[in-house]
Amino acid sequence: MNTAIVDALTSVLPPESVIINPDSMTGFLHDEAAWAPYGAPAAVVRPADTLEVQQVVKACIETGTALVPRGAGTGLSGGANAIDGCVIISFERMAKVLEIDHANHIARVQPGMVGDEFRAVLAEEGLWYGPDPASSPWSTIGGNVGTNAGGMCCVKYGVTADWVRELEVVTGTGEIVRLGRRTPKGVAGYDLRGLMVGSEGTLGVVTEIVVRVENLPPEPITVAGFFDSLIDAGNAVAAIRGQGIRPSALELVDRYCLQAVDEWKNMGLSADAEVVLIGRTDSPGAQGDAEAGAMLRCFDNAGATLSMRSSDAQEGDALYAARRLAYPALERLGPVLTEDICVPFTKVAEVLQECADIGERHGVLVASIAHAGDGNLHPLLITPPGDDEAEERAKAAFDEIIAAAIAAGGTVTGEHGIGLLKLDGLRQEVSPTVAEMYRAVKRALDPHGILNPGKAIPS
Incomplete structure (x- = not known):
């Protein structure tokens, strides 16, 4: 000890x-x-x-x-x-909302606050916070800041960094500082707030977060398209974005994920389709109706076997819940190695298919969920419990999928962070000069080398 x-x-x-x-x-x-x-x-x-x-x-x-x-x-x-x-x-004992400022549309919160609990507090005040990772029923605001988490709403509303105004941080030299500012605009000095968001605890320890909040958006309209192939679904995504439609969510769930959710929760959502796209619009009135209709047309033109609009909020919420539950449902089947690649919209169909092909070559089940609207793909590599040989094949497939993302002009992580699993991928993605810039920042802000060493940046 x-x-x-x-x-x-x-x-x-x-x-x-x-x-x-x-x-x-x-x-x-x-x-x-x-x-x-x-x-x-x-x-x-x-x-x-x-x-x-x-x-x-x-x-x-x-x-x-x-x-x-x-x-x-x-x-x-x-x-x-x-x-x-x-x-x-x-930070489980630092989990409070400290301030809600209606006039300036900001809130101050401690890092241990769970995302959905924060949203519930805001909703009672008629307010809303945008970042919505699938883990929001369990993950914390501080953890979301650490990885610059995105989620299902970020296609329209951006990722965590787009909502964080100011941070209180204990530095790597033991000082307490505030980074950023509460005003909507401000460019005085370097953006140290932006540097801290997504740094995975390697540059400072965040103890308070000031975020912007907005008025609650209207009740969303949910649409769904059912497809026989990942290619068709990917083409629908490209068509929606190509037409300039900005849904509040555009999520992809494949057959394996839907089946796993049904077997776990008996929600009756399994469909005779390889993949389902779930789209949402929270634009008001006629604009929302027009956006929902445009998404349905894109589904149909891309070859959807069925497209539908939710008849009420309950039906739409059930489809949305299936997407949120996909990862924990698959975890019940065995160890899950999760990818987090992000590629250009025009490459979504191609890379989704390539991920499936890689899994097939290695004899590994690859299930797919995705924040498809912003090209953030989550191929999930599932292996039988205790199967060491399958684990090795999954790791090889994991590395190939990372290489495929980089080759497509993408990145190795869209929101989960580098941590330990993506260090080799980051070495492939950035030049040695850029990697040394990362290390220089780390040395400057963590001169004693104590803050989460060995994570987030290549050594």
Whole structure:
């Protein structure tokens, strides 16, 4: 055990803030990234406020101990995984909405606040927050900031960075700073707020988040198109975006995912189709009707075997829920290695098919879900539990899919982050010069090398 850090923590924090019993730390060891390595921490801390976070950072600096920030552990790249002898910092006790400013349309929230709980608080005030990852019933706002999460609404409303105005951060030197500003515009100095969002806890520890909020949008209209091939569905996506339609969501779910959801929740949604596109528009009145109709025409022109508009909000919500439940439903079948590639709209059909072909070549089941409207594809590689040989084949397929995304002019991650699983992919995507720029920023902001080392950027 790293006794020096344990002694340092227990001398400055109340007993309820520090966990050192190995059995009690089990639930904090890793996120949901299949097969990403993790170690044994020296301690888990659960600070109650920013000053306690500062004490933790200072203790880690003094003892040379790695510090790994953690949200709800729903990440899919290994970014929250423990390092041997490290301190895990969990924000479960910092989970409040601190301020809602109606006049300026902003809210201040602590990092441990769960996304859907935050949205529920805002809804009571007639307000709304855009980023909507499929994990929002479980993931935290702080975790979403760490990976710059997107989700199902980002095709129209953008990703987390588009909503974050200001951050309170404990730096890698143990100081408390505020980055960004509350005003809608501001270009004074470097955008350190933007640099911090998506940095996966490697540049600072976020303790407060100020986000912009908007008025609740109208009740959405949901449309669905059923297709016999990934190619046809991908062509429908390209057609919708090519016509300048901006749906509030455009999600893809394949047959494997729908079947898994049905077997788990018995929702009666399985269809005689290879893939379903679920589109939404929350534009008001006649504009919403026109956008829904235009999406249906794109479905039909691309070869949909069936296209439909929800008859009421309940039916639309059921289709949307199926998309949100797809990943946990597939997890029940065996370990899931999750891709997070993002490609140009015009390449969606081609790359979706290539992912399926790669799975077939390696003898690995590849199920597909996607934020198709912005080209963010999530091929899911599923293997039988305990099958080591299948695991190796899945890892090989994973690497080929990353290469295919880069070859198509895309990126290795759209919202899950690099963590541990995508380090090799990032090395392929960026030049050595750019990688050294990343390392230079890391050295400047984390001079002691304690903040989530070994994650997010190539060594």
